[in-house]
Amino acid sequence: MAHRKAKVGAAQKLSGYGIIAVLGLLTIWLLFQQTRFNPAVLVALRHPPLPGRAQQAVSGQALAATAALLPEVPGFTPLAPTESYGPGNLSDKIDGKDELYLPAGFKEMSCRKFSLDTAADKTFVEVFIYDMGSAANAFAVFSGQRRPGSPSIPLTTNAYATGNALFFTQGRYYLEIVADRASQTLPGSLEAYAKAILAKIPSEGGQVNPALLFPKEGLTPDSVRLLAADVFSMEGLNNVLTAEYHLKSGNATAFIARRDAPDQARAEARRYLDFLAANGYRKVQTPPAAGDISVLALDNSFEAVLVQGRIMAGVHDATSVDAALDLAAQLRPALKERP
Amino acid sequence: MKRPTDEERLLSADMNRRDFLKRLGYASVVALAAGGAGLALYDSKGPASSQVQKALTGLGDYTLHGKSSGPGKMAIVRGTDRALMCARGVEALGGMESFIQKGDRVLIKVNAAFATPASLGATTHPEVLAAVAGLCVKAGAAQVLVTDNPISDPDSCFEISGLAGAARAAGARIIAPRAALFAPVSLPQGKLIEDWPVMAGVFQGVTKVLVVSPVKDHHRAGASMTLKNYYGFLGGRRNLFHQDINGIITELAQLLKPTLCVLDGTVSMMANGPTGGSLSDLKETGTLVVSTDPVAADAVGVELLGRSLADVPYIVMAGKAGAGQADYRQLNPVRLNTES
Numbered sequence: 281m282a283h284r285k286a287k288v289g290a291a292q293k294l295s296g297y298g299i300i301a302v303l304g305l306l307t308i309w310l311l312f313q314q315t316r317f318n319p320a321v322l323v324a325l326r327h328p329p330l331p332g333r334a335q336q337a338v339s340g341q342a343l344a345a346t347a348a349l350l351p352e353v354p355g356f357t358p359l360a361p362t363e364s365y366g367p368g369n370l371s372d373k374i375d376g377k378d379e380l381y382l383p384a385g386f387k388e389m390s391c392r393k394f395s396l397d398t399a400a401d402k403t404f405v406e407v408f409i410y411d412m413g414s415a416a417n418a419f420a421v422f423s424g425q426r427r428p429g430s431p432s433i434p435l436t437t438n439a440y441a442t443g444n445a446l447f448f449t450q451g452r453y454y455l456e457i458v459a460d461r462a463s464q465t466l467p468g469s470l471e472a473y474a475k476a477i478l479a480k481i482p483s484e485g486g487q488v489n490p491a492l493l494f495p496k497e498g499l500t501p502d503s504v505r506l507l508a509a510d511v512f513s514m515e516g517l518n519n520v521l522t523a524e525y526h527l528k529s530g531n532a533t534a535f536i537a538r539r540d541a542p543d544q545a546r547a548e549a550r551r552y553l554d555f556l557a558a559n560g561y562r563k564v565q566t567p568p569a570a571g572d573i574s575v576l577a578l579d580n581s582f583e584a585v586l587v588q589g590r591i592m593a594g595v596h597d598a599t600s601v602d603a604a605l606d607l608a609a610q611l612r613p614a615l616k617e618r619p
Numbered sequence: 620m621k622r623p624t625d626e627e628r629l630l631s632a633d634m635n636r637r638d639f640l641k642r643l644g645y646a647s648v649v650a651l652a653a654g655g656a657g658l659a660l661y662d663s664k665g666p667a668s669s670q671v672q673k674a675l676t677g678l679g680d681y682t683l684h685g686k687s688s689g690p691g692k693m694a695i696v697r698g699t700d701r702a703l704m705c706a707r708g709v710e711a712l713g714g715m716e717s718f719i720q721k722g723d724r725v726l727i728k729v730n731a732a733f734a735t736p737a738s739l740g741a742t743t744h745p746e747v748l749a750a751v752a753g754l755c756v757k758a759g760a761a762q763v764l765v766t767d768n769p770i771s772d773p774d775s776c777f778e779i780s781g782l783a784g785a786a787r788a789a790g791a792r793i794i795a796p797r798a799a800l801f802a803p804v805s806l807p808q809g810k811l812i813e814d815w816p817v818m819a820g821v822f823q824g825v826t827k828v829l830v831v832s833p834v835k836d837h838h839r840a841g842a843s844m845t846l847k848n849y850y851g852f853l854g855g856r857r858n859l860f861h862q863d864i865n866g867i868i869t870e871l872a873q874l875l876k877p878t879l880c881v882l883d884g885t886v887s888m889m890a891n892g893p894t895g896g897s898l899s900d901l902k903e904t905g906t907l908v909v910s911t912d913p914v915a916a917d918a919v920g921v922e923l924l925g926r927s928l929a930d931v932p933y934i935v936m937a938g939k940a941g942a943g944q945a946d947y948r949q950l951n952p953v954r955l956n957t958e959s
Contacts, residue, residue: 360775371770371858371861372770372771372858373771374893374894375732375733375858375893375894376837376838376839376840376843376858376861376864376893377838377839377891377892377893377894378858378861379838379839379861380838393734393779404735404736404779406735425891427890427891427897427899427900429899430897430899442897442898442899443897443898443899444897444898445896445897445898447897456896458739458896458897460735460736460738460739461738461898462898
């Protein structure tokens with residue numbers, strides 16, 4: 281049996297030695313690197329029980345009831361699955377803006393991204409539906425973000441449009457439909473989507489229009505707000521309706537806070553007057569016609585406070601004492617009509 | 620006739636079944652031995668750290684020559700063309716070559732907090748990122764990395780905001796957050812940042828850090844600009860810090876000394892921040908700030924929002940903590956207008 285003698289050339293030997301040398305160098309490098317481990321990697325590997333370590337994420341899970349209210353509408357192509365958020369992780373979606381929603385009774389939110397395809401281009405659209413627990417809470421977050429100068433639209437009792445978006449409430453829900461650009465055809469498309477959502481939201485009776493509570497003379501259109509918590513920087517002063525006024529005697533903000541009983545309204549008024557006094561406000565003498573309206577001032581800012589049944593009301597940051605008294609005088613009969 | 624040795628058999632082409640089985644046996648023994656040795660040496664707990672290495676105490680000082688105490692430099696550029704404003708602003712401070720040297724590994728921190736298009740102004744504008752990253756590459760940076768830690772799906776945030784595309788076009792690489800990049804950090808004498816997970820891993824091998832931010836209203840902090848952008852390095856349930864938003868931003872300002880900051884107020888979000896949503900929340904404020912001092916940059920930005928330092932307390936607090944100069948005029952800023 282013939283055997284072939286193996287022949288190993290010089291080049292092959294050299295290549296072999298070279299590979300062994302490279303492997304040896306790699307081994308030395310690895311050993312050297314292990315002696316000077318990055319401390320950041322060390323601590324990362326240790327996984328200490330940190331107080332701030334992320335919880336098991338629930339973001340993005342569409343388990344919420346609001347998710348079922350987001351319809352698929354022809355022309356709107358979903359770009360991603362529906363995401364849902366609760367009070368514990370709302371900030372994962374809207375960061376620090378959750379501070380607006382949480383004190384106002386936020387329950388859950390679902391949102392979804394779409395591409396609105398037209399012959400001309402593709403528009404990015406995102407739809408948000410917030411369950412705020414009650415119509416009043418929904419109005420609080422709606423009015424708290426009201427874009428000045430944007431026209432109201434007849435979509436619902438509380439609805440307005442900007443160049444690229446619709447904002448409205450329906451029952452306990454606050455909704456936003458936001459596009460990334462404005463166009464001539466966009467409003468019609470967004471309204472079509474809005475109507476499809478409204479068809480899925482259960483009706484909860486007539487919508488309250490808080491603007492009707494305020495006297496009309498001098499009222500700035502669309503300026504009525506419901507402030508949920510710590511109103512006028514006073515801790516615990518919650519659920520206060522405000523409205524902006526331009527009067528001949530100056531500018532001012534009217535406010536109305538409805539409480540459960542007249543005693544509560546009187547106690548709240550006393551607490552607010554004490555709060556003002558503690559912050560440097562001084563009592564201003566008022567004419568006899570002002571009756572039981574208390575007026576306080578600090579520099580050129582005037583406050584007026586009155587109680588009507590179970591409503592505490594008044595004027596905030598008026599630019600003159602006359603403006604404060606004029607607006608307070610208008611408020612009282614308006615409140616009498618709506619006990 | 621001489622019997623062939625094993626070596627001769629192996630090198631010959633006429634291997635029989637017995638030879639094959641023998642070779643298979645040898646190879647199996649060697650493989651098992653190697654695998655067993657690896658298993659025996661495997662340390663499932665990982666290396667133990669010493670007490671000194673318990674937590675990092677900062678993210679680093681990336682100011683030129685590591686001297687963060689000297690007076691900063693600032694250019695305030697007016698205009699509408701973001702790329703041009705960036706170029707002119709950086710040029711006024713000596714050109715990017717004075718900040719980035721050949722071979723530098725540059726990390727750019729952007730604000731990619733939301734998966735919304737750039738037109739809504741909630742994130743760093745991709746044109747600014749492209750301009751800054753491009754200048755770094757041109758200056759000779761060996762690598763340009765772009766990062767942020769949006770809690771919401773990072774890939775969507777980078778893609779929909781246009782930042783991923785801008786990074787790719789400029790030759791930069793996106794570093795998305797992942798668990799291995801986070802390490803506990805404790806700020807010495809800090810009250811809030813104590814053993815808190817921070818994205819420290821992205822700084823490994825980095826020699827220069829740039830912070831590129833938009834100018835925005837922020838419901839809790841008053842404004843979100845350069846210093847608030849550092850918030851994106853935090854991991855964990857960082858929304859807990861919203862209770863002391865000024866305190867946490869002041870502490871973050873002490874963790875990192877960046878090489879250069881670019882604050883884009885070409886269009887600013889004046890209301891309903893930090894998310895915005897309506898184009899009517901935005902206003903053309905026509906200003907871009909290039910500064911080595913993040914506190915001073917934010918002091919300019921707050922004016923673009925029509926507010927004062929009293930409205931955004933963390934700026935003065937960060938200044939007092941040594942993170943920069945809240946009175947930006949002390950830096951004698953260079954003022955330019957790209958449209959005149």
